[in-house]
Amino acid sequence: MSIDTQQNAYHSPVLEFKSSTFSVPVLVLASNDVIIIEQQLQEKIHLAPEFFKNSPLVFDLQDLNKNDLDIDITEFTQTIRALGLLPIGIRGGTAQQNQQALELGIPVHSGHSVSASSATQKQSTPPEPEPQVVAAISTLITHPVRSGQRIYALGDLVILAQVSAGAEILAEGNIHVYGSLRGRALAGVQGNTKARIFCSDLQAELISIAGNYKISEDLNGAVPNQPVQIYLQDHTLVIKDI
Amino acid sequence: MARIIVVTSGKGGVGKTTTSAAIAMGLAKKGHKTAVIDFDVGLRNLDLIMGCERRVVYDFVNVINGEASLNQALIRDKNCNLLYILPASQTRDKDALSQEGVGKILDELKKDFKYIVCDSPAGIEKGAHLAMYFADDAFIVTNPEVSSVRDSDRMLGILSSKSRRAEQNEEPIKEFLLLSRYSPDRVKLGEMLSVDDVQEILSLHLLGVIPESKSVLTASNSGIPVILDEKSDAGQAYADIVARYLGEDRPHRFIDEKKGLFGKLFGSK
Numbered sequence: 308m309s310i311d312t313q314q315n316a317y318h319s320p321v322l323e324f325k326s327s328t329f330s331v332p333v334l335v336l337a338s339n340d341v342i343i344i345e346q347q348l349q350e351k352i353h354l355a356p357e358f359f360k361n362s363p364l365v366f367d368l369q370d371l372n373k374n375d376l377d378i379d380i381t382e383f384t385q386t387i388r389a390l391g392l393l394p395i396g397i398r399g400g401t402a403q404q405n406q407q408a409l410e411l412g413i414p415v416h417s418g419h420s421v422s423a424s425s426a427t428q429k430q431s432t433p434p435e436p437e438p439q440v441v442a443a444i445s446t447l448i449t450h451p452v453r454s455g456q457r458i459y460a461l462g463d464l465v466i467l468a469q470v471s472a473g474a475e476i477l478a479e480g481n482i483h484v485y486g487s488l489r490g491r492a493l494a495g496v497q498g499n500t501k502a503r504i505f506c507s508d509l510q511a512e513l514i515s516i517a518g519n520y521k522i523s524e525d526l527n528g529a530v531p532n533q534p535v536q537i538y539l540q541d542h543t544l545v546i547k548d549i
Numbered sequence: 550m551a552r553i554i555v556v557t558s559g560k561g562g563v564g565k566t567t568t569s570a571a572i573a574m575g576l577a578k579k580g581h582k583t584a585v586i587d588f589d590v591g592l593r594n595l596d597l598i599m600g601c602e603r604r605v606v607y608d609f610v611n612v613i614n615g616e617a618s619l620n621q622a623l624i625r626d627k628n629c630n631l632l633y634i635l636p637a638s639q640t641r642d643k644d645a646l647s648q649e650g651v652g653k654i655l656d657e658l659k660k661d662f663k664y665i666v667c668d669s670p671a672g673i674e675k676g677a678h679l680a681m682y683f684a685d686d687a688f689i690v691t692n693p694e695v696s697s698v699r700d701s702d703r704m705l706g707i708l709s710s711k712s713r714r715a716e717q718n719e720e721p722i723k724e725f726l727l728l729s730r731y732s733p734d735r736v737k738l739g740e741m742l743s744v745d746d747v748q749e750i751l752s753l754h755l756l757g758v759i760p761e762s763k764s765v766l767t768a769s770n771s772g773i774p775v776i777l778d779e780k781s782d783a784g785q786a787y788a789d790i791v792a793r794y795l796g797e798d799r800p801h802r803f804i805d806e807k808k809g810l811f812g813k814l815f816g817s818k
Contacts, residue, residue, distance in 0.1 A: 450721075451752055453706025454699055469752055471702045487749075 331395065334387075335367040339378040345386050352390060364392045365416060369399030380407035445480070452476060452490065464494075472512060481505065487531075493520075495539075504537040505549070519544055551659035554666045555684035555722075557708075559700030561671030563692045564729040567765055568787070569668035570598040571776040572688070575791030577632035578776075581663040584623065586654075587637035588680035589670035590645055596636045599626060600772025610638035613650035619657055628777060633662075643676040651679045673707055682713050686723045686794075689753065692730045693742040698750050701726075705751070725756035727790060732761040733806035744804050757790035759783055760803040 338344060352359040364387065371378060384394055397408040398416045405415045444462035452458060452466060454473030464478035467485050474490035476482060482494045484506040495502030495517040502516050510531050512523050516539045526546070534549040556569040566589075573585035587595035590610060596602040601624045607617035612635070619635075626632035635654075638645065658665050669680035681687060687708050691701040708722050709715055715722075728747055735741040744758060764781030768774065776791070778784040782803060789799045 450709060451705075453709065454702040456706040456710065471699075471706075471750070473699060473703065474706070489750075 331363050331365055333365045333367050333398070335369075336371050336378065339371055339376040341379070341382050341386055344383070345390070348387070348390055348392075360391055362392055363395045365396035365398055366394060367398045368401075368404060372399060372401055372404075377401075378404070380404050381411065384408075384411050384413065446478075451486070454490075459496075470511075478502070491515075494537075500539050502539075505534070506537075507534045508532050509535050509537075509546070514544065516544060551662055552664055552685045553655060553659075553683050554664060554686045554688060555669055555681040556666060556688045556690060557669035557677060557681055557704055558671065558690040558697070559673060559677075559704040560692075560697045563690050563697055564759070564765070565671070565690050566594050566598050566668055567769060567775060568688060568690050568727060568729065568759075569595060569666050570774040571784075571787040572791055572794070573632060573664070573666040574626070574629060574774040575776045575787055576664045576666075576795075577626070577629045579791065579795060580631065582631045582661070583664040583666065584633045584635060584658050584662045585666040585668060586635040586680075587668050588646070588676050589668065590637045590676060591639065591642045592670065593637040593639040595668050596624075596634065597772060598769050599634050599774065601626065601634055601636070602772070605636045608636045608638040609654075610641050610645045612654055613645070613647065619654060628773070643670070643674065646676065646679050648679060648682065652683060655683050673703065677704075678707070678711065681708055681722075682711070684708075684712060684722050685714075686725065688725050688727050688756065689751075690727045690729055691747060691751070693728060693732075693736065693744075693747055695742070698742065698747055702751060705753070724753055725794070726751060726753040727756055727759065729759040730761045731758045731803065733804065737806060755801070756793055757786055758801060758803050759786040759790075 336344065366387075368378065380397070387394055394413050396414050396416045397405060400408065400415065408415060446458070446460035446462070446464050448458060448464070448466045449468060451468040452470045452474040454471045457475045458464065458477065460478040460480070462478070463480040463483070464476060465483045466476065469486035470476055470484055470488050470490040470492065472489040475493070476490065477493045477496050479495065479497045479499060481502050482492050482504045484492065487508040487510055488506040489510045489512065491513040492504050492506070492511055493515040494504045498517050500517040504514055504516065508531055509526065511526065514521055514526070514537055516537065519539055519542055521544050535546050536549050537544055537546050539545070554572070556565050556572070558565050569585055573583050577583040585595065585599070586609065587593055589595070596605055604624050607622035609622070611617040612619055612622045623633040623635055626634060655665060667680045667684065670676040689701050689704065691697050705724060708724060712722055714720065726747070728744060731744070732741055736743045744755065748755060760782045762781055762783035764778050765775050765783050768778055775781060775783050776787040779788070786803055789802065792799055
């Protein structure tokens with residue numbers, strides 16, 4: 308046995324911890340009536356069954372607890388699991404609710420704490436990385452982005468003027484340029500492969516989405532003076548007319 | 550209220566000093582008390598173009614260091630008594646300029662002058678930075694070729710992010726495009742960018758086009774700003790530019806080639 312572990316120590320590592328950010332739907336409850344919740348949830352799921360099928364879910368009890376409405380976590384969890392949703396977290400619960408959730412194998416997220424009375428709940432927070440829903444912040448630029456300038460946007464970036472050659476615009480979300488795009492445009496720089504670039508005149512030095520890029524030479528096929536969108540399909544950038 | 554104009558380009562040799570001399574003279578000739586400052590410390594040229602190189606006693610750096618008063622260093626132009634020149638130091642380098650020093654001198658000049666024209670050195674380093682930092686208006690001198698246009702674009706970016714107005718969130722510097730050394734014939738042959746090409750890249754208000762002209766070299770060598778040569782096309786172009794800057798509405802000239810009868814008939818452009 309001890310020999311085995313020694314040998315393993317020389318093998319290449321079989322695991323690695325990485326940190327990632329995910330978008331997860333958060334269900335904010337405003338009532339503690341599980342029957343009504345089930346009814347309304349069912350209606351929502353009916354509208355987009357594919358989207359909700361086996362979807363992970365964090366439920367938020369902050370509003371409930373603000374109004375002193377208690378909810379039976381065990382019953383509620385059974386209900387949403389029966390609807391095909393997979394609860395992966397509780398947020399804004401009281402110490403007792405958090406304890407109940409943990410017993411059901413649902414981690415507690417400290418997104419925002421509830422009242423001061425439940426100060427103990429923080430200790431029960433598991434140390435694993437917490438899925439967060441990133442709020443969409445968009446940045447609006449109305450003046451031309453000149454050569455040598457660099458703009459970084461945390462969410463979407465909307466530019467109402469031209470982007471000159473030698474300028475660089477980066478966004479964690481989408482990029483819109485309502486002018487000539489002659490500089491470098493990098494969307495989804497934190498790895499969002501769903502990000503897109505929209506521009507009314509593509510003459511860019513470089514375009515990139517989530518690290519997949521094309522340089523000016525590869526853009527020969529693209530027609531300038533024509534609105535296009537650029538998105539990622541099977542790790543390849545696709546340039547399409549709008 | 551006094552206005553500080555910076556004449557800048559990023560690239561060297563495009564005609565900044567020629568332009569500074571011409572527009573400073575033009576503004577003074579229109580009756581406005583004007584000072585023109587050479588920011589090119591170590592490569593002093595403005596005094597030559599203005600023809601006052603033999604009257605330089607004190608310079609810009611002397612005034613900053615408190616070795617001379619502003620009045621001692623200012624040289625009155627011999628062609629126009631409303632125009633004064635503050636020459637650069639030839640024996641120092643750009644590090645001799647400080648932001649506080651430049652700011653103090655400009656504040657002092659603003660009390661007495663209507664326009665203060667700052668002739669920027671080439672590049673984007675300290676001298677060019679200080680020349681544009683306090684400006685209210687910027688004249689971007691660009692030649693119709695790609696590297697000059699790109700450098701101008703870079704300079705426009707610096708104007709909109711690193712100037713005093715930008716740092717203090719005031720109304721941004723007003724930017725004007727001066728396209729110099731323009732030759733309609735060469736544009737037609739495809740050897741030079743056209744006004745439209747440059748405008749498309751820079752999207753900037755065009756104050757005027759200065760044609761490539763022998764009179765510029767002649768004027769420089771004789772130390773008389775080219776705007777005083779009223780017969781020359783370059784002189785007329787600068788006169789138009791000054792008039793437009795002061796609010797007059799004048800049509801643009803020197804953009805199209807001089808058309809022969811044949812060209813006129815067929816309306817070639």
